[in-house]
Structure formats: C-alpha cells, structure tokens
Amino acid sequence: MKKRCVKVGNVFIGGDAPVSVQTMTKVSTSNVPLVIKQIKKIEQAGGEIVRVAVLDKNDAQAISKIKKETVLPIVADIHYDHNLALYSIESGADKIRVNPSNIPQKGLGLIIKMAREKKIPVRIGLNSGSIKITGKKLSTDIVNAAMDAIKFFEDNDFFDIVISLKTPYVRETIEAYRLINEQCDYPLHLGITEAGSGDLAFAKSILGIGVLLLEGIGNTIRVSLTETPEREIRAGQVILQSLGMRRFEPEIISCPVCGRCQVPLKEILRKFRKKILLTAKRYPAINNLTIAIMGCSVNGPGEAKQADIGIAGGKDRFVLFVKGHITGSYSVNEIEKKFFEKIKEIANG
Ligand code: SF4
Secondary structure, eight states, rough: OOOOEETTTTEEETTTOEEEEEOOSSOOTEEEEEEEEHHHHHHHHTTOOOEEEEEEEHHHHHHHHHHHOOOOOOEEOOOOHHHHHHHHHHHTOOOOEEOOTSOOHHHHHHHHHHHHHHTOOOEEEEEGGGGGOOOSSSHHHHHHHHHHHHHHHHTTTOOOOEEEEEEEHHHHHHHHHHHHHHHOOBBBOOOOTTSHHHHHHHHHHHHHHHHHTTOOSSSSOOOOOEEEEOHHHHHHHHHHHOOOOOOOOOOEEEEEOOOTEEEEEEEHHHHHHHHHHHHHHOOGGGGOOEEEEEEEETTTHHHHSSSSSEEEOSSSSEEEEEEEEEEEEHHHHHHHHHHHHHHHHTTTT
C-alpha cells in the first residue's frame, strides 16, 4: 500500500522518498559533547536521521544544544513519562518516538496535542518485549497492539505517524510488517530489534529488513547492532545498495579466487578498492559505476565486459575492459596506472 509522507527535519519518510538510513546514539544524551561527537561521526558515515534516548529532563534539554552543533534531524526516544516528550519537543526534537505500551493514553494525548502544534511526526514504536502477549501468534499480537494505538492517534485527529513493529525474530518481524502494510498507509520504520552483534546479528537484519524491502515494504530502516552507530549506518547502506535501491559507493564485483588464478587478485582488489573509494570522494560519479575485478578467463571477460570498467586476469597479466570493449592487455605492474587513468576518464564524462 502506498504510504503517506511525513517530514522529519529536512528528511522525508514515505511517499516517493528514498528509504532513509537511521541509527541511535549510544551515550547519555545529557553528555552533550560526547553526543555531538557521536552524531558528527554518524553524519560522516552518511546517517540521515538520529535518535537519542531521553531518560530525564536534562536529556530533553540537551536536544536544543545538540541541534545547534549538528545537522541531522533528531528523534527523541521516550518511554514511561510523557512529560519527557513534551520537554523534548520544546527543546526542538524533530520527531518523537513513543512506545504506546508504556505510556498511558492521557499522556499520549498531551504528546499528540503538542506534536500537532509543532508540526512534528510521532513514531508509534512497538517492541515484542513490551506488548501484551496472548500466546497465540506474536506477529498478530504486535499488529493488534499497533492498530489500537493507531486508532487512538486517529481519534485524536493525528495522522503524522510512522509505525514500527520490532521483534528479535526474523520470521515474526516479517509477518508483522506484511500484516500492518495491508492495514494502514502510514510509513513503516523497519528493523530487527536487539539483533545482537557479529555475523548472526548482521544476517538477521539483512534478511528481516531485506525481504521486506524487496516486497516494497518499508520507508526508513535502522539496523540494531551491539556495535557503533556508524556500523549500523553502514549495514543499512549495504542492505539498500545490495537491493539496488540506493547507491552509496561503486558496485565492485570480484571473484572469490580459486586455483585457476594466476595473478595476485586478493592484493590487487584490496589496493584497488581502497583507491577506488578514495578517488570516488573526488569524483562522485565513480559511485555510479559497476567495476569488475576478476581472476581468470572463466568468468572474468564476461563480468568485465558487462561492467562499466573491469579487469580480467590471465597469466601474470590483466585485460582491461571499458564499457564492454577491450582497451589493452597489461602486466600486473602496469594495470593499476591504466585502470585509474580510465576510471577518471569515465568519471569526467
Ligand atoms: S574467475 Fe577464475 S579465478 Fe576467479 S573464481 Fe572464477 S575460475 Fe577461479
């Protein structure tokens, strides 16, 4: 179902807006210098929205100081005490995230009133850990809880809403988002909550978020990892780029290398990748390229031909392809210079 569009600071969520990547700071919000430092790192990593935890009035008041020094829209994460949302809005929060399971309706009503006055959206963020479980189906329980909360917001004439329904389980999360996607036109914030760290956490997030995005479900994503916020941003970008939904860096295709390889492909890939990413900072058009770095003639020429620029290994040499045509054959020592000459030519049009 096509979703409404809400505005968070200068970022749109829903409608025709690209799926945005967000994260959360991981230090006390009232420690302003530390939060600012972390948000600047998030900005540099390409984060588009950042959420801060608001545990008390000091955290809420810190938001105005943080906003003076940073550019990303700030979302205040509120639990239990509705007053903290009101202080955060006064302090300049661009969006409020509430968990309706732990704030009484009277308090939610006051948040809605002030959010409407200040024209900021509210995310109704449900987590499986804080809803009433019937023992039947987790996905249905969480969707029912969300629909009750949505009704309350709508009854209060408030529609500037984003929804999230997170569980730590891939199947249940996918099921829940599929269900809610059919039932409302509010933009959806995707994530697998408390995914953990390491490969399994990464796999859970890629699968949970990726499957939904492939089905056209989801308008903003947050990968929750027990790691740095920049790592979460990077993971989100990787998911979107893998699905061809957004481009954050050049697409580099490289073979895994096997016994047929007669060139030092692993070292070349490492060196080239680093240099390609650095060159892309000066020539951003490089981010739109597909680049193949292949070990031998089995799949090498095919992949290199289909890429914008590619190299395919032979016996101690590489063949260079540009836009589907061979432009020369070069020794391992010569290929770097030739490759980067060509890539800059392509970037310059
Ligand atoms: S392209 Fe060649 S070297 Fe690379 S994995 Fe395939 S067969 Fe092996």
